[in-house]
Structure formats: C-alpha cells, structure tokens
Amino acid sequence: MKTISENRAFGGVQGVYSHASAVTGGEMTFGLFLPAEAEEGLVPVLWYLSGLTCTHENAMVKSGAQRWAAEVGIALVFPDTSPRGDDVPNDAAYDMGQGAGFYVNATQSPWDKNFRMWDYVTEELPRELFQAFPLAEAAQSITGHSMGGHGALTIAMSFPGRFRSVSAFAPICSPTTSDWGRKQLLAYLGPDEATWAAYDATLLMKKRGFDGPILIDQGTSDQFLDLLKPEALAGAMAERRQGGSFRMQKGYDHSYFFVSTFMEEHVAFHAGALNA
Amino acid sequence: MKTISENRAFGGVQGVYSHASAVTGGEMTFGLFLPAEAEEGLVPVLWYLSGLTCTHENAMVKSGAQRWAAEVGIALVFPDTSPRGDDVPNDAAYDMGQGAGFYVNATQSPWDKNFRMWDYVTEELPRELFQAFPLAEAAQSITGHSMGGHGALTIAMSFPGRFRSVSAFAPICSPTTSDWGRKQLLAYLGPDEATWAAYDATLLMKKRGFDGPILIDQGTSDQFLDLLKPEALAGAMAERRQGGSFRMQKGYDHSYFFVSTFMEEHVAFHAGALNA
Numbered sequence: 334m335k336t337i338s339e340n341r342a343f344g345g346v347q348g349v350y351s352h353a354s355a356v357t358g359g360e361m362t363f364g365l366f367l368p369a370e371a372e373e374g375l376v377p378v379l380w381y382l383s384g385l386t387c388t389h390e391n392a393m394v395k396s397g398a399q400r401w402a403a404e405v406g407i408a409l410v411f412p413d414t415s416p417r418g419d420d421v422p423n424d425a426a427y428d429m430g431q432g433a434g435f436y437v438n439a440t441q442s443p444w445d446k447n448f449r450m451w452d453y454v455t456e457e458l459p460r461e462l463f464q465a466f467p468l469a470e471a472a473q474s475i476t477g478h479s480m481g482g483h484g485a486l487t488i489a490m491s492f493p494g495r496f497r498s499v500s501a502f503a504p505i506c507s508p509t510t511s512d513w514g515r516k517q518l519l520a521y522l523g524p525d526e527a528t529w530a531a532y533d534a535t536l537l538m539k540k541r542g543f544d545g546p547i548l549i550d551q552g553t554s555d556q557f558l559d560l561l562k563p564e565a566l567a568g569a570m571a572e573r574r575q576g577g578s579f580r581m582q583k584g585y586d587h588s589y590f591f592v593s594t595f596m597e598e599h600v601a602f603h604a605g606a607l608n609a
Numbered sequence: 610m611k612t613i614s615e616n617r618a619f620g621g622v623q624g625v626y627s628h629a630s631a632v633t634g635g636e637m638t639f640g641l642f643l644p645a646e647a648e649e650g651l652v653p654v655l656w657y658l659s660g661l662t663c664t665h666e667n668a669m670v671k672s673g674a675q676r677w678a679a680e681v682g683i684a685l686v687f688p689d690t691s692p693r694g695d696d697v698p699n700d701a702a703y704d705m706g707q708g709a710g711f712y713v714n715a716t717q718s719p720w721d722k723n724f725r726m727w728d729y730v731t732e733e734l735p736r737e738l739f740q741a742f743p744l745a746e747a748a749q750s751i752t753g754h755s756m757g758g759h760g761a762l763t764i765a766m767s768f769p770g771r772f773r774s775v776s777a778f779a780p781i782c783s784p785t786t787s788d789w790g791r792k793q794l795l796a797y798l799g800p801d802e803a804t805w806a807a808y809d810a811t812l813l814m815k816k817r818g819f820d821g822p823i824l825i826d827q828g829t830s831d832q833f834l835d836l837l838k839p840e841a842l843a844g845a846m847a848e849r850r851q852g853g854s855f856r857m858q859k860g861y862d863h864s865y866f867f868v869s870t871f872m873e874e875h876v877a878f879h880a881g882a883l884n885a
Contacts, residue, residue: 340866341830341866341867342870343866347866395671397869399866586616586617588616589670590616590617591617593673593675593676597676
C-alpha cells in the first residue's frame, strides 16, 4: 500500500493510497477519509462509488462528505471507477473503458483482463482496506452517484447482510434498457442479455430487494433523466413494497452541486443504520 | 452579463457569469451563489478571493461554502484571480501573470493594460453585481485563501466602512518581504518599493488596522509557511491591539481540505457581523 497524500481534514485525515491489484491487473488508487475516532479504534465505513469519467478524486474534493462523516465518526472510501494506464484498454467515448467500469466483471475481450470492478470493489479492495486501516468490517454502508449509484444499489442487493443501508444520488436505474448500460453491458459482457441482469438495480429490486433502509435522491432537472430511468426503480420499489425513500428533488440537476446539497442527509441516514 | 451556467444548490442557485470588463480589457468570469432568500429581497454578500493558479471555480466546487451561506441566507461571490486570454500577457511561472493577479493595479509594461485586479474587485465587479443581482451593498464582508487572503485583508483595510468583517485562510501576510510578493510586486509595480506598501497586509495593519472583527486561520503543517509569514501579521495585530483572532490550526496544510474544514466557522463569523 503506497501513500500518495494525506491531508488533515475535519479533525481526521483525508488520504489517497494506491496498491497493486491482482483483480484488475494494475495499480489502483483510492481515497480514504478517516475520522478522528479512527485513532482510538475501529470506525464504521461508508463506501462512495463515483460516476462516469470520475476518478477516486471527484467526490473526495467536491461532495463535502467529510464534514458529515467527521461529525458521526464514519470513514469514507472513494474507489476509482475503472482500471487505468497505457496498457489498459480504453475507448474514445467518455462512457466506455477507463473511467467507465460500470462495476461489472467483464467477460469479453479486450476488457476481460482488467475490467473486473465488481470483484475489485466487493472483494479485493475490502480485503486490503480491512487489513491496512482501522475499519469495522461489520459496520458498512454504501452509496454512489449516477453510474456509482447503480454500483451501490446492485452491490448492496447482491451481498445480503454486508451493508446496513444503501443510498444513491441520481443512479442509473435500468442499465439493461438504457443507452447508459446497453452499450457497455454488450461490450463488457457480450450479447447474452441473461448475463446482464445481475447488474441492473431495477431487476434486482424485483427479484430480491434489500433487507435494510434505502434512500434515493433524484433531481427533477437532471439533464440525463431519460438515461437514468428513475421511474423504473421507483416503480419496482413500490411494487415490491420495499421499505425506503425515493425522493424527486425539484430543480436539481446531475452535478455535484446536487450531490453536495443532499450529502448531509445521506450521511446522517447511513449513520443511523450504522449506529454511528 | 452572460450566464455560463446555473445549478440549483442548497435551495439556492450557484451561477457562473461573464461580462466585458473595461478595467481589465477583456471578458471576466465569476461565480455567484444566491441563497433562496434572494428570491424575496436583497441578501448580504460574502466575497471570496482565491489563491494562486485558481480561477473562479476552485472555491466554488471545493470549499463547501454554499452549505453554510445557505443556512444564514448570504450570497457568495467568487471572482477570478486575474484577466485571462490569449491576448493577455502571461508568464511560464505559476505565480506570475494569469492566475496570479495578486489583487494589485499593475503600472508596469506589459502588465499595466490588463492586470488591474484591485480596481476590478473593488470597483467594477461590485458595480456590475449590485446592478444585476439582489445583493445588499450595505452588508458586505470579505474572505480569501492564500493570495486571496492577502487580497481580502488589504482590501478590507483600504476601504474603511465597506466591509463589516474580514477573514482569511492561510493568507500571504507580508508580500513585501516574501518570495510570494517581491517578485510579483516588482514586475507589476516596478522597483519603487514605496508603491508596494498599499498591498501588504502587515504594513496596513501597522498603519491603519481594521474597524471590525477579523478571523484568520493558518495550518501549522502548511507547506508554504515560510512564504506566508503568519508571524508578521499576528505580531502586527497584537502590537496594534487589533481586535481579532489569529488561529494556528494544528496539523493542517495549505489545501482546500484545510479551507473546507474551517469554512463553517468563517461563514458563521461573517454572518454574525452581517446580522444574517
């Protein structure tokens, strides 16, 4: 584990670290905020998965989450959104390849060698984190924005019991029926759409749901509403009688101004579930 | 006045606008956060002046100030740090030319035509702002970071009665004796050091002081302490018996993690002075 930077922030430490990743076949970078309480013992963890084009850094510098995490003594993990590097496949489009891992395990060439973000975020990075830092494995929650909201929801529903709560900001709700999804799932997973279903929050909601509280915020002026398809997930939640809040926030768009506006409530929501 | 972007944020609007500037001879861009209260009437204004290399955008996306300004119904203005453009003089160094206006009126060629940031920030931009937006001219305060802290302090002391309060994050305290200052003042103002004194917070503190509350935060692990010279201004404040707080914050560095950590207290401090 290499330390790239550590900055004191809100009484704790905002660090950036990198490590060799066997799963993605290269060096991976992530951000980790440790509140002051981490000096005394294990602290709960809130995972934040970022959206298209983001690195580990965007939410770390723009979401304002540390302020609220510090208040309740919770750590924040900011993984990258894909493998990186000159020897890692890429695509000229902003929504494919580097910066657009979509939190799946690719099975198709040339992506299958490196683009295994599902295993990276759910297996390898947790293992590394819980070994290296004072984090409470039994007290985890997860959130994310856009593509990261898709990641948070699908991962939370796929690992029952691991996450106490899940939330999302403007998540991609229905990738198997959206241009934010079909293109990438075809490239990463191939044409058999049966393999796509494990990565679709709406389909997982219909099939499994989530055994814990859910909070979703979506701006009504989001420029990507047609791609995000909130109606699919909101409908599935209501249909399943899934406990949770799906809030349409009037006038907000897809930017980090939207995320930072509601971050306080999301962190407080998770803190409640984490007894923090 | 051109609207570049407007995003809903914290119940208000974070806008970015540009306008033709006679003072700097080109188009200037600034950020303006208007809280929800601006829909009903005039709101107080807190100016935020940024540091070296910054544009109007850095503090706008990284300081977290909007959250606190929204809470107390205060507007935030984020000016750029210099004129910009291909036809504006520049320098290869990060600390000269574009992004490094130092909040002075340059008198030396080639800078004197465009680099008049003192007049821009204290005359032209206020005039434009108070004409175009619901801002209360009688309720202004000012803050800034690094070079912007220098700007905030020198401007506040030079316009008695205009600002109710002044604060700064890791300000350049003594530019006439520091490598963050001497090089730029020589280039912009020429070799007569008597002309530099109007742009030095420590010298202005000794000569005039400020008729209102002052709050200064400085990290003890700031990598630029030798250039910032907090001891010069802290000493001058104590010597003058100037009311105010000069706080050395243990372990914090020069980054926006430091700024965002203490932003809540700075906005609350100004809100008190602005009766907001």
